[in-house]
Amino acid sequence: MQIDWLTVVAQIVNFLVLVWLLQRFLYRPIITAMARREERIETRLSEAKAARAEVEAEAERLRDQQQALQSSREEMLREARQEAADLRARLEGDIREEMEARRKTWRTHLQDEQDDFANRLRQRVGHQVIDIVGRVLRDYAGSDLASEVAGTFTDRIAELDAKARDKLVDAASRAAAPARVDSSVALDPDARTRISRAIHDSIAPDIEVEYHEDNALILGVRLTVGEQTVEWSAARFLHRLETTLDEVIEGGSRPRSGRAPATG
Amino acid sequence: MEISPDAWVFYEWRGLSLNATIVFTWVVMALLVLGSWAVTARLSEGETVSRWQVALEVIVTTIRDQIAEVGADQPGRYLPFIGTLFLFIATANVLAVVPGYQPPTGSLSTTVALAVCVLVAVPLFSIGERGLGGYLRSYLQPTPLMLPFNIIGEASRTIALAVRLYGNVMSGTVIVGILISVAPFFFPVVMQVLGLLTGLIQAYIFAILAMVYIGSASRTRHKTENPSATNTGD
Known part of the structure; x- marks a missing residue:
């Protein structure tokens, strides 16, 4: 070592x-x-x-x-x-x-x-009825429908109440145009004379009267003096007839509305 | 019969002799350095790594882990010294199977040189860690009365390191030499194989003991600086 x-x-x-x-x-x-x-x-x-x-x-x-x-x-x-x-x-x-x-x-x-x-x-219907009524009157009663209407019209004028009469008199005094008589049937001269006379007696003695036919009236007379109008017609009866017809047409289910009843 | 390779002189000039110890040391050094250089010159940092690089990485990592197991905080700090001790001794011993080769570790001069390196390294590392005063104080631990014993311990363990390695390697070589003269073939081969194992074990023991000595100096520091940690452990 x-x-x-x-x-x-x-x-x-x-x-x-x-x-x-x-x-x-x-x-x-x-x-x-x-x-x-x-x-x-x-x-x-x-x-x-x-x-x-x-x-x-x-x-x-x-x-x-x-x-x-x-x-x-x-x-x-x-x-x-x-x-x-x-x-x-x-x-x-x-x-x-x-x-x-x-x-x-x-x-x-x-x-x-x-x-x-x-x-x-x-x-x-109205015309038909009037036609029938006119024939019936003529054939069986010897009377004329126009004269009957004129008679009735003169009676109604005479029976007018004072207020209505005053209105007509007042209208006649202001009217420049003649009074106008519309009728559904042609009035014979005799009937016209009676009506003119009744107008002159009751409303205005010197007013001129014109005659016209108006089929819309059916049966009746309408007097127009200035702005005043007086009407007598069979419209009321016809309205009742119309109501009946309406009910027949609609089966009575539909109420009538907006219809102003005609005056008679 | 030559017991020490020191006596095998290759060249002598003015009293300076180039003996087998130094020559074979150079051989071992050349082998280690060239082998390392050959591998590390083509190092890969990617995912594909060569076998040799893997082998070197395994060796380096294992040495580092062993150093860490002994208790060093920073294994990288001791790796060059301890690693070189192990690699040098192991290579020198393993090459003993080569015919005509004399392991330099079989020379007491070599083992003394290595032991002296350890003897110097221990205080150097310790002073590097804690300063000169701290290192010198460790000789007075646990009491100043222990100073002579600490110095004797320091010297004796160095001698023990040197003689242990020398004795083991030299004895292996001598035993093989004797067995060759007694039993021509079989036993020497067995003894050579056994010598390989012994050589590696000696390299491991030498390196680990060196690390233990260095590490014990570090642990002394921990004890002095952090006494509460040891008290709680008692």
């Missing part, structure tokens, strides 16, 4: 050199490479984590967006349904109103037609 101190010193130097060389060529490069690799892996891991977090955030955002879209879609659908319901209700209301208006127009038209028909019927 011997120690060569020179060799010892040399070995110490050798060892220190080896430490330096290995530090230079082995430990430092290896540790640096490992550290860099770990750092890179760490970076990539953190990047992956960040990317994952980003993706999760994106997914969350998309979920929220989808939810918002869903809710807005439901809201829009609800609004659309509401609008459709409103529109339908409005259209139905419009149609109902239009139908009601048409029905009203139709009813008015029908009423008018009915009135017109009744009017014509009354006219025809």
